[in-house]
Amino acid sequence: MLVFKFGGASVKDAEGVKNLGHIVKQYQAQQMLIVVSAMGKTTNALENLTRAYVEQRNDMHDVYEDIKSYHFNIMHNLFEDGHPVFDEVQNTFVEIDWMIEDEPHDNFDFIYDQIVSIGELVSTRIVNAYLNTIGLTSKWLDVRSFIHTDNTYREGVVDWQKTREAIRQDIPMLLQNSIVVTQGFLGGTSENFTTTLGREGSDYTASIFASCLNAESVTTWKDVPGILNADPKLFTDTVKFDELSYNEAIEMTYYGASVIHPKTIKPLQNADIPLLVKSFNQPDARGTVIKEGVVPVFEKPVIIVKQNQVLISISAKDYSFITEDHLSSIFAVFARHHVKANVLQTSALSFSICIDMKPERFDDLLISIKQAFKVKYNDGLSLITLRHYQADSVDQYINGREVLLEQQSRNTIQIVFK
Numbered sequence: 001m002l003v004f005k006f007g008g009a010s011v012k013d014a015e016g017v018k019n020l021g022h023i024v025k026q027y028q029a030q031q032m033l034i035v036v037s038a039m040g041k042t043t044n045a046l047e048n049l050t051r052a053y054v055e056q057r058n059d060m061h062d063v064y065e066d067i068k069s070y071h072f073n074i075m076h077n078l079f080e081d082g083h084p085v086f087d088e089v090q091n092t093f094v095e096i097d098w099m100i101e102d103e104p105h106d107n108f109d110f111i112y113d114q115i116v117s118i119g120e121l122v123s124t125r126i127v128n129a130y131l132n133t134i135g136l137t138s139k140w141l142d143v144r145s146f147i148h149t150d151n152t153y154r155e156g157v158v159d160w161q162k163t164r165e166a167i168r169q170d171i172p173m174l175l176q177n178s179i180v181v182t183q184g185f186l187g188g189t190s191e192n193f194t195t196t197l198g199r200e201g202s203d204y205t206a207s208i209f210a211s212c213l214n215a216e217s218v219t220t221w222k223d224v225p226g227i228l229n230a231d232p233k234l235f236t237d238t239v240k241f242d243e244l245s246y247n248e249a250i251e252m253t254y255y256g257a258s259v260i261h262p263k264t265i266k267p268l269q270n271a272d273i274p275l276l277v278k279s280f281n282q283p284d285a286r287g288t289v290i291k292e293g294v295v296p297v298f299e300k301p302v303i304i305v306k307q308n309q310v311l312i313s314i315s316a317k318d319y320s321f322i323t324e325d326h327l328s329s330i331f332a333v334f335a336r337h338h339v340k341a342n343v344l345q346t347s348a349l350s351f352s353i354c355i356d357m358k359p360e361r362f363d364d365l366l367i368s369i370k371q372a373f374k375v376k377y378n379d380g381l382s383l384i385t386l387r388h389y390q391a392d393s394v395d396q397y398i399n400g401r402e403v404l405l406e407q408q409s410r411n412t413i414q415i416v417f418k
């Protein structure tokens with residue numbers, strides 16, 4: 001069986017949904033589970049709605065109405081009036097209408113997951129209904145009954161055993177008679193609350209299903225021809241990899257190549273399932289295959305740029321050396337706040353750590369570290385990671401900008417700059 005993943009860009013409008021239908025039809029002879037993300041930039045819009053609700057902003061209802069009308073416009077371009085999907089989507093939206101009528105009492109991350117998950121719940125209703133209108137047999141599946149997580153809202157940790165059992169018990173039978181369409185990015189807790197798996201987590205959803213069902217492959221359909229040596233939105237003259245090893249793909253996504261979610265590769269590598277990254281605009285083109293045993297040739301360096309970075313410098317209040325005990329308590333604080341380190345460096349008196357700026361976590365993180373340490377930080381920075389680089393070509397990427405931290409190994413150089 002095949003697992004397909006269609007991201008937000010592929011279903012951003014009615015034409016995108018029709019194109020998805022066209023691609024899926026070409027594979028209809030095979031069993032297929034399709035993971036779909038929220039349409040276009042809906043998750044960003046729902047994040048904005050969450051903030052509007054928590055802050056009780058005046059524009060909250062307008063923000064929500066825009067999200068609804070975006071989806072209803074797409075549906076009017078796909079379905080006849082009176083199609084049952086209009087009611088299904090309306091009923092899904094109503095759940096949030098009820099929620100935002102009351103004042104917010106729960107914690108932000110919990111509220112976030114209950115609201116933001118609506119994006120995938122409605123996109124999958126639309127895609128599933130559309131596949132059925134073009135003569136395919138497709139079933140809508142509520143992923144929250146299959147991907148079980150703990151209650152770490154916004155970063156649900158998958159309970160693999162429970163998830164595997166649930167998926168293996170029901171899905172193979174469903175796949176015998178129909179395509180299955182389900183939501184990326186979502187999970188469910190044992191108390192039946194919705195969780196999300198971390199932004200851009202739908203690739204990970206696809207890999208969870210593939211691993212549990214022992215799929216032949218996962219194909220993730222993107223707006224790029226495959227995995228390139230750099231983000232084509234930032235660099236010209238990029239080159240596509242026809243093949244990549246799991247190792248290289250894990251390294252690239254770990255350092256922040258946003259084309260694939262970092263958690264995606266491991267379950268696939270463990271089960272030896274290839275990941276195909278293909279263009280939804282040129283579905284017949286070769287794309288990139290990530291699999292075992294590839295020895296890629298790097299004619300150009302792999303370049304990964306992360307914006308909006310903060311470099312934090314932490315030192316002991318009494319000028320003592322940074323010891324293993326200090327490091328252990330610093331790491332514990334970062335883990336507790338779910339903050340990932342992008343670069344780390346230690347000197348005698350200070351520990352430097354570069355992280356993504358996430359305003360909703362940053363203030364609390366600082367308060368916690370400041371209880372035991374002195375802290376300074378610089379924000380608004382960029383981090384560039386070059387893999388398979390040539391030492392004499394590094395300067396061109398920095399362009400004379402001020403470098404705050406640099407770390408170099410044989411294969412990889414990371415530079416934090418202003």
Ligand SMILES: Nc1ncnc2c1ncn2[C@@H]1O[C@H](COP(=O)(O)OP(=O)(O)O)[C@@H](O)[C@H]1O
Nearest residue numbers: 007008009224227228229230231233257258259
């Ligand atoms: N190395 C890379 N190769 C290809 N695309 C990349 C790379 N790094 C970043 N990207 C970006 O990833 C985007 C596709 O990923 P994403 O937007 O998450 O897809 P989707 O959400 O549709 O699944 C591309 O539009 C491109 O700008």
Ligand SMILES: N[C@@H](CC(=O)OP(=O)(O)O)C(=O)O
Nearest residue numbers: 007008037043199200201202
């Ligand atoms: N919709 C979620 C999950 C996701 O993976 O989306 P996409 O496949 O469009 O990156 C997000 O935007 O974070």
